[in-house]
Amino acid sequence: xxxxxxxxxxxxxxxxxxxxxxxxxxxxxxxxxxxxxxxxxxxxxxxxxxxxxxxxxxxxxxxxxxxxxxxxxxxxxxxxxxxxxxxxxxxxxxxxxxxxxxxxxxxxxxxxxxxxxxxxxxxxxxxxxxxxxxxxxxxxxxxxxxxxxxxxxxxxxxxxxxxxxxxxxxxxxxxxxxxxxxxxxxxxxxxxxxxxxxxxxxxxxxxxxxxxxxxxxxxxxxxxxxxxxxxxxxxxxxxxxxxxxxxxxxxxxxxxxxxxxxxxxxxxxxxxxxxxxxxxxxxxxxxxxxxxxxxxxxxxxxxxxxxxxxxxxxxxxxxxxxxxxxxxxxxxxxxxxxxxxxxxxxxxxxxxxxxxxxxxxxxxxxxxxxxxxxxxxxxxxxxxxxxxxxxxxxxxxxxx
Amino acid sequence: xxxxxxxxxxxxxxxxxxxxxxxxxxxxxxxxxxxxxxxxxxxxxxxxxxxxxxxxxxxxxxxxxxxxxxxxxxxxxxxxxxxxxxxxxxxxxxxxxxxxxxxxxxxxxxxxxxxxxxxxxxxxxxxxxxxxxxxxxxxxxxxxxxxxxxxxxxxxxxxxxxxxxxxxxxxxxxxxxxxxxxxxxxxxxxxxxxxxxxxxxxxxxxxxxxxxxxxxxxxxxxxxxxxxxxxxxxxxxxxxxxxxxxxxxxxxxxxxxxxxxxxxxxxxxxxxxxxxxxxxxxxxxxxxxxxxxxxxxxxxxxxxxxxxxxxxxxxxxxx
Ligand SMILES: Cc1cc2nc3c(=O)[nH]c(=O)nc-3n(C[C@H](O)[C@H](O)[C@H](O)COP(=O)(O)OP(=O)(O)OC[C@H]3O[C@@H](n4cnc5c(N)ncnc54)[C@H](O)[C@@H]3O)c2cc1C
Numbered sequence: 001x002x003x004x005x006x007x008x009x010x011x012x013x014x015x016x017x018x019x020x021x022x023x024x025x026x027x028x029x030x031x032x033x034x035x036x037x038x039x040x041x042x043x044x045x046x047x048x049x050x051x052x053x054x055x056x057x058x059x060x061x062x063x064x065x066x067x068x069x070x071x072x073x074x075x076x077x078x079x080x081x082x083x084x085x086x087x088x089x090x091x092x093x094x095x096x097x098x099x100x101x102x103x104x105x106x107x108x109x110x111x112x113x114x115x116x117x118x119x120x121x122x123x124x125x126x127x128x129x130x131x132x133x134x135x136x137x138x139x140x141x142x143x144x145x146x147x148x149x150x151x152x153x154x155x156x157x158x159x160x161x162x163x164x165x166x167x168x169x170x171x172x173x174x175x176x177x178x179x180x181x182x183x184x185x186x187x188x189x190x191x192x193x194x195x196x197x198x199x200x201x202x203x204x205x206x207x208x209x210x211x212x213x214x215x216x217x218x219x220x221x222x223x224x225x226x227x228x229x230x231x232x233x234x235x236x237x238x239x240x241x242x243x244x245x246x247x248x249x250x251x252x253x254x255x256x257x258x259x260x261x262x263x264x265x266x267x268x269x270x271x272x273x274x275x276x277x278x279x280x281x282x283x284x285x286x287x288x289x290x291x292x293x294x295x296x297x298x299x300x301x302x303x304x305x306x307x308x309x310x311x312x313x314x315x316x317x318x319x320x321x322x323x324x325x326x327x328x329x330x331x332x333x334x335x336x337x338x339x340x341x342x343x344x345x346x347x348x349x350x351x352x353x354x355x356x357x358x359x360x361x362x363x364x365x366x367x368x369x370x371x372x373x374x375x376x377x378x379x380x381x382x383x384x385x386x387x388x389x390x391x392x393x394x395x396x397x398x399x400x
Numbered sequence: 401x402x403x404x405x406x407x408x409x410x411x412x413x414x415x416x417x418x419x420x421x422x423x424x425x426x427x428x429x430x431x432x433x434x435x436x437x438x439x440x441x442x443x444x445x446x447x448x449x450x451x452x453x454x455x456x457x458x459x460x461x462x463x464x465x466x467x468x469x470x471x472x473x474x475x476x477x478x479x480x481x482x483x484x485x486x487x488x489x490x491x492x493x494x495x496x497x498x499x500x501x502x503x504x505x506x507x508x509x510x511x512x513x514x515x516x517x518x519x520x521x522x523x524x525x526x527x528x529x530x531x532x533x534x535x536x537x538x539x540x541x542x543x544x545x546x547x548x549x550x551x552x553x554x555x556x557x558x559x560x561x562x563x564x565x566x567x568x569x570x571x572x573x574x575x576x577x578x579x580x581x582x583x584x585x586x587x588x589x590x591x592x593x594x595x596x597x598x599x600x601x602x603x604x605x606x607x608x609x610x611x612x613x614x615x616x617x618x619x620x621x622x623x624x625x626x627x628x629x630x631x632x633x634x635x636x637x638x639x640x641x642x643x644x645x646x647x648x649x650x651x652x653x654x655x656x657x658x659x660x661x662x663x664x665x666x667x668x669x670x671x672x673x674x675x676x677x678x679x680x681x682x683x684x685x686x687x688x689x690x691x692x693x694x695x696x697x698x699x700x701x702x703x704x705x706x707x708x709x710x711x712x713x714x715x716x717x718x719x
Contacts, residue, residue, distance in 0.1 A: 017648040083648060272719035285716050292705075294712030299661030306638030306658070327631050383624070390623035394630050397607040398618045 001049065003030050003056035010061075012080055019065075019076075020083035026060045027087055037364050038092040038270035040356055047173060050097040051128050062088070063102060064126040067110070071122035078312045082258055089262025092270055100170060101125035101132035103256045105178045105197070108248050112195075112236030121176075121197065133174035135165040135198070135222060136245065143384050145180075145245070146189045150224060152181035152196070159196065159234065161204075161227040167378075171207045171220035174200045179224075180245050183238055193241030197233045204228070214370045252379045253325025254311050260332050261304035264339065267368075268297055271343050274361030278354050284346065293342055300335040307331065323392035330385035333375040340365070340372035408455065410462035417441055417463050421470050429501055429523040432474045437498030441476075446483040450492040457582060458644055460484075464586040465637075468593020471691050473555060475503040475520045477586045482528060482537075485579045491526075491537060491569050502526040502537065504583075505560055506701035510536060513562050517701035521545055521558040526568055529560070533573040542566040552693040557700065581652075584659035584702075585644055591666035591698055592636045594691045598673040599629045601688070605677060625676060629669045636662040656711055663704045666695045 007026065010018035033041040035053065045053070057063050058072075065081040067073020074080070096102065106125045109117055124130045141148035150163025161181055171177070177198045184192035200207070204227040209217035236244045272294070275281035284290055307328045315321060343365040350362040376382045390396045420439035424432035436442050445460040446452025453459075460480050467476045482502050483495040494500035503524045508515030510531035518527050522545055528537050544561030551557060571579065603626050606617040616622050639658040646652055670692040674681035681688055699705070 017650070020648045268715070269719045272716050276719065288709055291709045291712035291716065294715055295660070295708035295710070296664075296712075298711050298715050299657045299664070299708070302643075302657035303635040303639045303661055306640070306642040307635050309642050310638035327634055331631055331635060383620075386624040386627040387620070389627035389630055393634075394603055394623075394626055396603060396617045396623055396626060397615055399614055 001032055001052060003053070003060075005056065005059050007060045009074065012076060016079070016083075019061075019080045020087060023062055023084045023087035024090075026062065027057075027091055027093075030056065030060075031091055031093055035094055036092050037094075038266075038273070038357075038360070040360055042360065045094050047097060050094055053094075054096060054098055055128050058126050058128070067106070067122060067126065071110075071118055072126040073122075078255070078316055081255075082309065082312045085257075085259040086262045089259030089264075090266050092263075092266055097170070097173070098125065098128045098131060099257065100134050100174075100178070101128075101130060101176075104134055104248050104252060105132040105176070107251050107255075108178065108195070108244055109197070109235060111247060112240060112244050114232075116232070117197070117235065130175045131170060131173045132176045132178055133168050133171045133200070133222075134248075135168055135171075135177040135179040136248075137167045138164060139166050143381055146193075146242070147186055148180060148182060148193070149186055150179070150181040152183055152194050152229075154183070154231070154238075157231045159194075159229045159231060161196070161198070161224045161229055163224050165222040165224075167210075167219045168207075168222045169219045169378075171200070171222050172209055172217065176200060177205075177222065178235075178248070180241055182241075190242040192239060193245065194238045195235040195241045195244050196229050197235055198224075198227065198229050199233075202227050202229065213373055214367050247321075249380065250321040250323075250325050253329035253385075254321045255315070255325075256379070258308055258312075260336070261301050261308060264297075264304065264332075264336055265301050267343070268294070268301070268339070271346065271361060271365065274355075274357045275346065277357040278350070280354070281346065281350070281358055290346070297335070297339055297342070300331070300339075304328065304332055304335070323388050326380075326385040326388040327393070329379055330382055330389070334382060337372045337375050340369045344369035410459050413444070413459060414462065414466065417466050418470075421463075421467055421472055421476075424474060425470060425472055429474060429520065432472075433479075433498035433501045435498075436474070436476070436479075437496065442479050442498055443483050443492075443496030445480060446492060446496050447487040450483070450487060450489075451496045452483060452492075457585065458641075460582075461585055461589045461640065461644060464589040465593035465596075468590035468694075469597040471594060471597075471687070471694055473520070475501065475518075475524060477583070477590055478502065478504045478519060478528075481579050481583055481586065484582070485571055485575050486537070486569060489569055500525045502528065504528040504579075505530070506583075507703070508560070510562055510565075515560040515562060516558065517697070518558060518560060519697065519701070520555065521560060522547055522556070527560060528571065529562065529565075530576070531570075533576065535571040535576040535579075536565075537568040537571070538562070538565040539568055551696055551700075552690075554690070555693070555697075557697060581655055584655040585640060587698055587702065588636065588640045588643075588655070588659040588662040591695050592633060592640065592662050594695055595629070595636075595666040595669035596633045598670050598688055598691050599626065599633055602626065602629075602673040602676050605680075609678075622676065625672055629672055632665040632669060636665055656707065656714075659702070660704050660707045660711055663695065663699055663702065664708065667692070667699065670695055 010022045012019050033039050035045050062084050064073035065076045069075045138148045153160045179196045179198045182192050204225040206223040208221045212218045347362040350358045424435045443452030448454040486492040501524045503518045505515035505518040507517040515529040526537050528535050542565045546559045547556040549556040609616050643653045643655040643658040674688050
C-alpha cells in the first residue's frame with residue numbers, strides 16, 4: 001500500500017478551518033477500504049499495515065501536531081490536534097497501534113525527560129519505530145495504584161528492577177515499557193515512586209499474554225526478574241514518579257483519543273446505515289422507542305463534544321488539566337458502553353438471511369459490545385472518576 | 401460593536417446582573433421589568449438603535465443562566481428574545497425599556513385558534529403566537545386567558561383563546577426560526593442554571609447534615625450522586641457554549657441536542673436534589689419544588705420528549 005506523501009501541510013494561521021479540511025481530504029483519499037470496519041471489503045489489518053498507515057498519517061501532518069518540530073512534531077496547538085481528531089473520528093478506521101507512545105509516553109517524556117531522552121525517544125515514537133506499553137497496574141495495585149510493589153534499586157549507575165505488572169496492553173509487541181516502580185516499601189505509598197523507559201528486550205523480562213473477553217490477547221502479565229536499567233532511562237527525578245504518573249493519567253483521561261465523540265457518532269451512523277440496508281431492521285427504525293434512544297445518544301455525543309472542546313480551550317488558555325478529564329472519561333465510557341448494548345440488541349437477530357452490511361455490522365458491534373465492558377474499567381474505573389469529581393471538582397467535605 | 405466592547409466578557413456582567421435579578425424577584429411584573437431594564441439586561445443582546453446594548457448572544461445566555469439560578473418570576477428569556485427579534489420596531493424599544501412585558505406561546509398556532517405554554521401570560525402585555533411559520537405579537541388584553549394551576553399554582557400555565565385577537569406586530573418566517581434557535585440556547589442555559597443552583601444547595605446541605613456520626617457528604621453513594629449531577633451540569637454548559645459558537649468552517653451549529661439534553665438532565669438533577677434532601681426536600685418551604693416545576697413547564701413548553709424522539713428521527717433519516 002502506498003500513501004500520498006507529497007503533502008503540503010497547511011498553516012493554521014491562514015484560517016482555522018484549513019487544518020481540519022486538510023485532515024478530511026487526506027484521510028478520505030488515503031484510508032484503505034479494507035481498513036474501514038463499516039466496509040464490506042473490511043478485513044482485520046495486520047500490525048504492519050497499521051504501522052505503515054500511521055507513519056503515513058504522521059508524514060501528512062496528522063500525528064504529533066502539538067510536538068515541537070525538533071522532535072518530529074509540527075509545533076502547532078491542541079486546536080489542530082482536535083481538528084485532526086474530529087476527522088480521525090469521523091472514519092471507522094483502526095485504533096492506533098502507537099497510542100501509548102504518542103499519547104502517554106511522549107507527553108510524559110516531554111514534561112519530565114532530559115534533552116537527550118527527548119531527542120532519543122520522541123521522533124521514534126512519531127515515526128512508529130517503537131511501540132510502547134504502560135506498566136502501571138499490578139495484581140495488588142489496581143484502582144489503588146499507590147500500593148504497587150515493583151521494586152527499583154539503584155546500584156551505581158544501574159537500577160535493578162524486580163516485580164510484576166499485569167493488564168499491560170500491547171506488551172507483546174512493545175519495544176519499551178513506561179514503568180512505574182518504587183524505591184522504598186509499599187508503606188511509603190505515593191512517595192518514592194520512580195518512572196522508567198525500560199527496553200522490553202532487556203534480559204529478565206517475561207511477557208505472558210492474557211486472553212481477554214473478545215478472544216484476543218490484548219494484554220499481558222509482565223515479569224521483571226533482576227532487570228537492569230541504566231539510570232539514563234529514568235524519567236524524571238526518583239521521587240517524581242507519582243506526580244508524573246498522575247499527570248499521565250490526567251492526560252490519558254483528558255486528551256487521549258480525543259476523537260471519541262466523533263467516532264461514537266460515526267459508529268451510530270454506520271449502525272443506522274446497516275439497519276437501513278436490511279428490510280427487517282429498517283422497520284425497527286420506525287419504532288418510537290428506538291428513535292428516542294437514538295435521540296438520547298445524539299444528545300450524549302453532543303455533550304461529549306462540548307466537554308472535549310471545553311477541555312481544549314481550557315488547556316489552550318494555559319490552565320492545568322486538573323480533574324476535568326474525569327468528567328469526559330466517566331461520561332464517555334458510561335454512554336458508549338450503554339450504546340454498545342443498544343447496538344448489540346438491535347443486531348442480535350441478524351443472520352444469513354440479512355443484508356451483507358447488517359452482517360458486517362453485527363460482527364463489528366458484537367465484538368464492540370464485549371470490548372466495551374473494559375471501557376468503565378481501564379484508565380480508572382467509573383467509581384474512582386466519581387470519587388475524583390466529588391473530591392477535586394465539587395470539593396465535598398469528607399468530615400466536619 | 402466598538403473595539404472596546406470586544407474585550408467585554410459575559411462574566412463582567414455577572415455581579416451586576418445577579419444584583420438586578422435578585423432585586424427584581426421581590427417586585428411585581430411591572431416593577432421587575434423596570435429594574436431589569438434599568439440594569440440594561442432586557443436589551444443586552446438587542447440592537448443599540450432600539451436602546452439595547454448590542455452585545456452577542458453569549459451575554460444573553462449568561463444572563464439566562466443567572467435568571468435560572470434565581471428562578472426569576474418574569475418571562476426574562478422571552479423578553480430578551482423578543483427584544484432582539486423585533487429589532488427596528490417601536491415594540492423592541494418598549495421591550496428593552498421595560499415599558500412592555502411580552503411572552504411567547506411555545507405551543508399552538510393561530511390556525512388552530514388556540515395557543516398555550518406562554519410563561520406569565522396572565523400578567524404580560526403581549527403574547528407572540530405562531531402563525532403558519534411566521535409569528536404574530538398580540539395584545540394580551542384581546543386574548544382569552546384560562547390558567548391551569550395543576551403543575552404550578554403560583555406561576556400557572558395558561559391556555560389562550562385567539563378569537564378577536566388584536567395584532568401588534570408580525571415576525572416573518574426567518575425571524576421566527578432564528579428566535580426559536582436562540583430560544584433553545586437560552587432556555588437550555590436557564591434550565592441548566594436551575595439545575596446548577598439546586599446542585600449547589602444540595603451539596604451544601606449534605607455537608608452539614610450529620611447522620612451516622614458524619615456529614616452525609618462523606619458517604620460514597622451520596623458523593624457519587626452529586627458527582628453525576630455535577631457532570632451533567634458541566635457537560636450541558638459545555639454543550640450549550642459549543643452550540644452557540646460557529647464550527648471551524650463558520651457554520652452555525654444546531655442547538656437542538658444541547659437544549660433537549662439540558663432539559664432532560666435538569667429534570668433528573670432536580671429530582672435527585674429533592675431525594676438527597678430527605679423529607680426536607682418534600683416540603684413547600686425548601687424551594688426545590690419550584691425549580692422542578694419550572695423545569696417541567698419548559699419540558700411542556702417545548703415538548704421535550706417529542707423533541708428527543710425527533711432528534712433521533714432526524715439523525716436516522718440523515719444517516
Ligand atoms: C482492557 C484493559 C486494558 C488495560 N491496560 C492497562 C495498561 O496498558 N497498563 C496498565 O497499567 N493497566 C492497564 N489496565 C488496568 C486498569 O488500569 C485497571 O484494571 C484499573 O485501574 C482497575 O484496577 P483493577 O482491575 O485491579 O480493579 P479493582 O481496583 O480491583 O476494582 C474492582 C472493582 O471495584 C470497584 N471499585 C474500585 N475502586 C473503587 C472505589 N474507590 N470506590 C468504589 N468502588 C471501587 C469498581 O467497580 C471496580 O471495577 C487495563 C485494563 C483493561 C480492562
